[in-house]
Amino acid sequence: MKIVITELIWPNGLELLEKYGDVEYDPSLWSDRATLLEKVKDADAIIVRNQTQVNEELLGAASNLKVVGRLGVGLDNIDIPATKKREVKVVFAKNANATSVAEYVFSAMFDASRNLSKANDDVHLGNWNRKQFTGSEICGKKLGLIGLGEIAQRVAKRAQAFGLDVLGYDPFVSKFDFVYNELGVKQVSLEELLSHSDFISMHVPLTKGTKDLIGAKEMEQMKSTAYLINSSRGGIINEADLLEAVTLSKIGGAYLDVIEQEPIKPTNPLLTNEKIILTPHIAGLTEEAQVRTSELVAEEVGKVLEGKQALCTV
Numbered sequence: 482m483k484i485v486i487t488e489l490i491w492p493n494g495l496e497l498l499e500k501y502g503d504v505e506y507d508p509s510l511w512s513d514r515a516t517l518l519e520k521v522k523d524a525d526a527i528i529v530r531n532q533t534q535v536n537e538e539l540l541g542a543a544s545n546l547k548v549v550g551r552l553g554v555g556l557d558n559i560d561i562p563a564t565k566k567r568e569v570k571v572v573f574a575k576n577a578n579a580t581s582v583a584e585y586v587f588s589a590m591f592d593a594s595r596n597l598s599k600a601n602d603d604v605h606l607g608n609w610n611r612k613q614f615t616g617s618e619i620c621g622k623k624l625g626l627i628g629l630g631e632i633a634q635r636v637a638k639r640a641q642a643f644g645l646d647v648l649g650y651d652p653f654v655s656k657f658d659f660v661y662n663e664l665g666v667k668q669v670s671l672e673e674l675l676s677h678s679d680f681i682s683m684h685v686p687l688t689k690g691t692k693d694l695i696g697a698k699e700m701e702q703m704k705s706t707a708y709l710i711n712s713s714r715g716g717i718i719n720e721a722d723l724l725e726a727v728t729l730s731k732i733g734g735a736y737l738d739v740i741e742q743e744p745i746k747p748t749n750p751l752l753t754n755e756k757i758i759l760t761p762h763i764a765g766l767t768e769e770a771q772v773r774t775s776e777l778v779a780e781e782v783g784k785v786l787e788g789k790q791a792l793c794t795v
């Protein structure tokens with residue numbers, strides 16, 4: 482069996498995969514499409530993250546392919562109908578990085594409320610501006626969660642402990658769901674969530690229905706002090722509208738772990754506003770999450786290659 486890995490995987494996953502066949506691992510292969518198309522010609526398995534476009538072109542080139550392993554949960558870079566048409570299985574790291582993403586959301590809320598990074602920069606300049614960095618408590622503030630799946634539920638659970646008031650909007654989750662009844666999330670309309678929340682955290686997949694879900698109209702409804710946090714996918718918040726809203730102080734700022742075009746280009750206008758805090762798609766990137774992710778995907782890919790039933794499939 483030939484297993485081609487096009488993006489970052491942890492060593493425990495590599496070790497497991499070596500039991501199933503010849504592993505070709507190049508974490509930057511995703512960025513060299515011509516070489517990638519050549520390498521997958523006789524591949525039985527391809528393992529990717531979010532950058533490799535698994536589309537008709539790639540699937541067409543990989544005529545031997547049995548399985549695509551996704552080292553994460555977002556499947557927006559994989560043409561699922563095309564894989565089904567070719568009877569190629571897709572396995573993914575269901576829930577493996579959810580706790581890490583939930584903790585990232587708290588890092589963003591605490592950074593916004595206690596000015597940690599800005600105060601550190603200032604002290605390193607030799608200053609001691611205590612009053613300037615007076616913060617605010619997150620206790621008692623309103624946190625709006627857009628999308629109430631696995632990650633949002635882990636955020637909601639932790640938010641209870643911090644005394645946050647959690648509002649939730651997800652048209653696909655019934656009012657009888659435990660997220661409303663046991664996790665203390667209050668079911669609201671998108672409009673209510675936008676107008677009342679101090680922090681708004683996005684937890685939806687990127688689909689036709691969620692593209693530009695938050696644009697100028699939605700930002701108009703937000704509090705002028707509120708922060709947007711996006712650890713789901715670029716494209717869900719309209720970036721031009723965000724830059725304008727932050728520049729005109731219509732909202733407080735934003736924490737973006739994901740952007741439409743990754744990696745970021747030096748000319749990206751988002752870099753011009755310091756109230757837009759950017760991280761390089763690291764919300765799910767912790768040692769613990771990546772050990773889990775790599776093990777789970779390696780095992781699931783292995784099952785398919787051995788003709789067994791995989792569990793984390795689409």
Ligand SMILES: NC(=O)c1ccc[n+]([C@@H]2O[C@H](COP(=O)([O-])OP(=O)(O)OC[C@H]3O[C@@H](n4cnc5c(N)ncnc54)[C@H](O)[C@@H]3O)[C@@H](O)[C@H]2O)c1
Pocket residue numbers: 553554555556576578579582627628629630631632633650651652653654684685686687690691694712713714738739762763764765766
């Ligand atoms: N930054 C990172 O490192 C990182 C890591 C993991 C996941 N993610 C992203 O986070 C996303 C969410 O992950 P998850 O595990 O919570 O997914 P999930 O499938 O468990 O939950 C997604 C939720 O979004 C809801 N939803 C869909 N369309 C909606 C809409 N228009 N409005 C409101 N809600 C809507 C669904 O009903 C579902 O409850 C992933 O799709 C992925 O793109 C990013």
Ligand SMILES: O=C(O)[C@H](O)CS(=O)(=O)O
Pocket residue numbers: 530531532552553554555556578765
């Ligand atoms: O969807 C995910 O799990 C993530 O965005 C993290 S990664 O897989 O792209 O690294």
